[in-house]
Amino acid sequence: MENFQQTLGIGPLLAIVIGAIVLLLVLIIQFRVHAFVALILVSLLTAVVAGIPPQAILTTITSSFGSTLGGVALLVGLGAMLGRLLEVSGGAQALADDLVNRFGEKRAPLALGIASLIFGFPIFFDAGLVVMLPVVFTVARRLGGGLLLYGIPVATAFSVMHVFVPPHPGPVAAAELLGADVGLLVLVGLAVAIPTWIVAGWLFGHWIGQRVVLPVPDILSGGAPAEPPANPPSSGTVVGLLLLPLVLIFINTGLDFARAQGWVNSDAGWFQLARTIGATPVALLIAVLVASYVLGPRRGRDASSVERTLDSALGPVCSIILVTGAGGMFGGVLRASGIGDALADGMAYIGLPIFVAGFLIATALRVAQGSATVALITAAGLVQPAVQAAGYQGADLAAIVVALAAGSVMLSHVNDSGFWLVGRFFNMDIKTTFKTWTVMQTLVGLMGFALSGLIFWLA
Incomplete structure (x- = not known):
């Protein structure tokens, strides 16, 4: 692939992308081909038609699939384990009850969204969403009204924080390339992210949640919802377990900032060890281990019972992990084909x-090509x-950095691994995912562009 030079123009490449997307949708919707199989097949065909050398096709597909799994599988697997522990112990129910009692039933989506905005400051979108899902599902089961009423505000909160606000990788890298001040970018990013969440998350979530009423899936329950024990943990304990990985990741973020400012020696052994502990997969692993003890032996459950609980969490999410990896593979093939570079070169003039x-x-x-981070940095x-x-x-x-970030989140569709991650966790078919997730992401992009434009012209 290092010597591969795309000779096709923008027109043929664009036709290839449109044809691949249409074929994928027809296979899944019309012929009911499983999404995992359809994504692999369309990725192969796209690679061949786009002229990727035959000897490089398999490497392109497997490397794109593997890189996506490397970022998703650990987070989803460990997050599902943590969620299952909270579900079985009654902790998710306790926190849901406390949220409803404090904020009221009508303001439950608002409360969940605000909590997710706070949690979303240091943590990546996919990890934050998986950690919050057991609470979202429990609140939705208790109050009714469908999953989207509560799920869209939460998903949007993690999305706007991830795309607009440092220390997330996209805005940080863009700031470094353009020479923007990261501290000022945090303020501008928050000034855009919060109003955007109100429109695209809270208001749109309320609107679409009343029109598309989805049942709460059992994906994190290992089957039908378990009966909570008579002595569930307190909501404070649950909040502490949810905050534990976030605190570790936030410390990691602080260390990165200190390194960038030259305050610490990045080659020091303690620094590298602290960075490893604060890495998202390791932070979630620590949270799972702590939760296994706090919600297990400390509450009278034996180790075998905890082990069975953790094992029951993995089966239901395997499909999500594989389909998400295949979505990343499709996006990787499109990147390798050169379509993104061709479009960018054409639009630059x-x-x-x-x-x-x-x-x-x-x-x-x-x-x-699907990836918001790649789109923003490029x-x-x-x-x-x-x-x-x-x-x-x-x-x-x-404001320019935020405008670029707004463009990078627009029109999420089948080449975006996040499209499949949310669609599968919410148990939505492709049509429903387009009507909900894609519309929400496009609202985030349009609102972000409008607000950053206002800041740009007023500054």
């Missing part, structure tokens, strides 16, 4: 203002010379 052009380039990259690299030549600084520069 359309003569629009930098602010608008950057948003459109990031959007095109997002639609073409778009930042493409507009970097023009931004530096224009001499933008301060809030103007931070």
Whole structure:
């Protein structure tokens, strides 16, 4: 693949992408082919038609699949274990009851969303969502009204924090490329993320939740919801277990910031050890181990019972992990085909203002290859010379980064692993995922672009 040079123009490459997406949708919706099989088949066909050398096709597919699994499998598996422990122990029910008692039934979606905005500051989207799902499912079961009424505000909260606010990798990398001040970017990102969540998460979640009423799935319950014990843990204990991995990850983030500022020696042994402990998979592993004791032997449950509980969590999420990996594989094939680069090169010379052009380039990259982080970083690299030549600084520069981030989250569809992750966890078919997740992500992008544009012109 190192020597592969795409010779097709933008037109043929765009036709290949559209044809691949249409074929995938027809296979899954019309012919009821399992999504995992359909994604593998379409990825292979796309690689062949796009001209990827035959000897590199298998490597491209397996490496893209493996890299996605490397980021998803550990998080989903460990998160599902933690969720199952909270479910079986009655902890999720205790926290749900406390939330409803404190905020009322009508404000439960608001309470869950605000909690997710706070949790989403240090933690990545997929890990935060998996950790919060048992509480979301329990609240939805207790109050009724369908899953989306509670799930959309939570998913949107983690999404807006991940895409707009440092220390998440996309905005941090874009800030470094464009020379934006990270501290100012945090403020601008929050100023955009919070109103965006109100519209795309809370208000849209309320609207779509009343029109698309989904039952609460048993995906984290290992079957039918378990009867909680007579002495469930307190909601404070549950909050502590949920906060434990977040605190470890947040410490990791602080260490990264200290390294960037030159305050610590990044080669020191203690620094590397602390970074490892604060890595998201390790932080979740620690949380699972602590929860296994706190919700197990400490509450009178034997080790065998805890082991069976953890084992029952993995089976239901295997399908989610594999389909998500296959979605990442499809996106990886599209990246390898050069469609993203071709679109970006073509749009870089359309003569629009930098602010608008950057948003459109990031959007095109997002639609073409699926990854929001890749779209954001690539778009930042493409507009970097023009931004530096224009001499933008301060809030103007931070607003440009946020505009690029807004484009990178637009129009999530079948080449985005997040599309499959949310769709499978919420037990939605493709049509419903488009009507809910894709619309929500597009609202996030449009709101983010509008608000960052307001900041850009007022600064």
